[in-house]
Amino acid sequence: MMQILGLDVAGNPAQWLSAEQAITEAARDKIAWQWGERTFVFRGGWDRRGERSIIELRPIIALAGRRPNVWMRESFPLSNAFLFRRDRNTCAYCGGRFAFRDLSRDHVIPRVQGGKDIWSNVVTACRACNQKKGGRKPEEARMPLLFVPYAPCLWEHFLLSSREILADQMDFLVARLPAHSRARLNS
Ligand SMILES: [Zn+2]
Numbered sequence: 001m002m003q004i005l006g007l008d009v010a011g012n013p014a015q016w017l018s019a020e021q022a023i024t025e026a027a028r029d030k031i032a033w034q035w036g037e038r039t040f041v042f043r044g045g046w047d048r049r050g051e052r053s054i055i056e057l058r059p060i061i062a063l064a065g066r067r068p069n070v071w072m073r074e075s076f077p078l079s080n081a082f083l084f085r086r087d088r089n090t091c092a093y094c095g096g097r098f099a100f101r102d103l104s105r106d107h108v109i110p111r112v113q114g115g116k117d118i119w120s121n122v123v124t125a126c127r128a129c130n131q132k133k134g135g136r137k138p139e140e141a142r143m144p145l146l147f148v149p150y151a152p153c154l155w156e157h158f159l160l161s162s163r164e165i166l167a168d169q170m171d172f173l174v175a176r177l178p179a180h181s182r183a184r185l186n187s
Pocket of ligand 1: 091092095128129130
């Protein structure tokens with residue numbers, strides 16, 4: 001399913017829109033500007049003269065009057081799906097790439113030692129490594145981290161939250177990623 005990247009008035013990602021939602025915004029004249037190479041043409045309703053309206057959409061649209069979302073400025077909800085994608089399905093200890101079912105959420109500073117369940121304290125680990133590490137810190141277990149945890153930024157969150165991302169949307173989001181983001185490697 002094609003998705004349109006909707007930006008708020010400040011030019012930050014606001015939400016992924018379905019084609020239908022984007023058409024509704026266009027019909028209400030709520031699109032400030034559009035961007036992207038590709039154009040999607042949709043046929044709208046019939047007017048009084050019996051002519052059918054045509055709506056053209058590009059992969060990225062700025063929604064006029066859309067206020068920046070407050071929650072976007074906070075940290076994003078932590079989930080295994082996003083975590084594994086942030087780490088590209090790679091175990092932080094052995095470096096192997098695994099399927100979703102063979103991965104787990106590892107707390108770098110273990111919970112039994114007071115480690116928090118937050119983005120900056122979790123990495124993707126295969127089940128074997130997670131078990132081997134147990135309730136120890138990496139140095140205690142002599143299992144050094146191959147990469148470090150971090151909280152995804154707004155741009156990365158949007159990158160990670162769409163399954164089918166168009167090239168223009170990818171370019172737009174990746175250009176705004178900080179240098180440490182592993183999502184850069186996907187482009
Ligand atoms: Zn492993």
